[in-house]
Amino acid sequence: MTRRRRVYEGKAKVLFEGPEPGTLVQYFKDDATAFNGEKKSTVTGKGVLNNRISEHLMTKLSDIGIHNHFIRRLNMREQLIKEVDIIPVEVIVRNVAAGSICKRLGIAEGTPLPRTIVEYCFKSDELNDPIVSEEHITAFGWANPLELDDIMSQTLRVNDFLLGLFTAIGIRLIDFKLEFGRLYDGEEVQIILADEISPDNCRLWDATTDKKLDKDRFRRDLGGVEDAYQEVARRLGIMPES
Numbered sequence: 001m002t003r004r005r006r007v008y009e010g011k012a013k014v015l016f017e018g019p020e021p022g023t024l025v026q027y028f029k030d031d032a033t034a035f036n037g038e039k040k041s042t043v044t045g046k047g048v049l050n051n052r053i054s055e056h057l058m059t060k061l062s063d064i065g066i067h068n069h070f071i072r073r074l075n076m077r078e079q080l081i082k083e084v085d086i087i088p089v090e091v092i093v094r095n096v097a098a099g100s101i102c103k104r105l106g107i108a109e110g111t112p113l114p115r116t117i118v119e120y121c122f123k124s125d126e127l128n129d130p131i132v133s134e135e136h137i138t139a140f141g142w143a144n145p146l147e148l149d150d151i152m153s154q155t156l157r158v159n160d161f162l163l164g165l166f167t168a169i170g171i172r173l174i175d176f177k178l179e180f181g182r183l184y185d186g187e188e189v190q191i192i193l194a195d196e197i198s199p200d201n202c203r204l205w206d207a208t209t210d211k212k213l214d215k216d217r218f219r220r221d222l223g224g225v226e227d228a229y230q231e232v233a234r235r236l237g238i239m240p241e242s
């Protein structure tokens with residue numbers, strides 16, 4: 001096996017240099033972490049499932065004109081992606097209250113929000129990804145106002161599309177996190193969706209029972225993490241080949 005240059009290693013993924021300039025290989029690990037790495041474990045098969053689920057969702061988003069970094073899946077754990085300059089902002093979309101907003105604002109988990117709420121967090125492990133406003137993002141130059149408008153409109157389209165897609169398979173899309181990056185093409189700069197979309201960064205509840213089918217099973221020691229991710233893949237019609 002040829003040794004590839006490791007460009008970046010995150011908690012759940014590794015990025016390697018790709019076969020052509022401007023490409024990277026995104027490798028999905030089985031490692032699971034929560035609370036900014038304080039809780040760590042391995043969930044066998046998680047990387048394979050997230051690779052497939054993210055491929056499926058990114059492809060569907062491309063089909064409706066949401067440009068993203070996904071090029072093609074290479075194997076069970078790897079996908080070829082476009083290299084982008086990641087904007088250091090996590091975009092969090094909430095349709096129903098869960099997780100940190102409940103603690104922060106004293107709202108009961110499961111309360112439907114009066115309208116979709118988009119929050120921004122500064123990507124920084126040392127600072128625990130603090131919530132920030134548009135003012136911080138533009139003042140510190142992480143994105144300019146035009147880029148931020150573009151991010152917001154793409155984010156709302158992603159939410160509309162995913163809400164419909166998951167509703168059709170009996171899943172409530174409670175909230176999720178997106179990341180965007182700058183794609184350079186000569187003088188042109190385009191903001192495109194990057195990272196992954198999987199049960200690691202979405203909250204997905206069964207529409208009938210509200211059973212959690214996402215990483216909260218790991219965060220809260222509910223057990224059945226891999227089964228839940230498999231259930232999402234099964235309902236999407238994409239169970240990975242064994």
Ligand code: C5P
Pocket residue numbers: 090092098099100101129175176177200201202203215
């Ligand atoms: O923790 P919190 O409730 O703010 O998370 C909101 C959503 O964003 C959840 O779906 C969670 O999985 C996702 N998220 C993430 N990565 C982070 C923070 C949140 O994927 N660093």
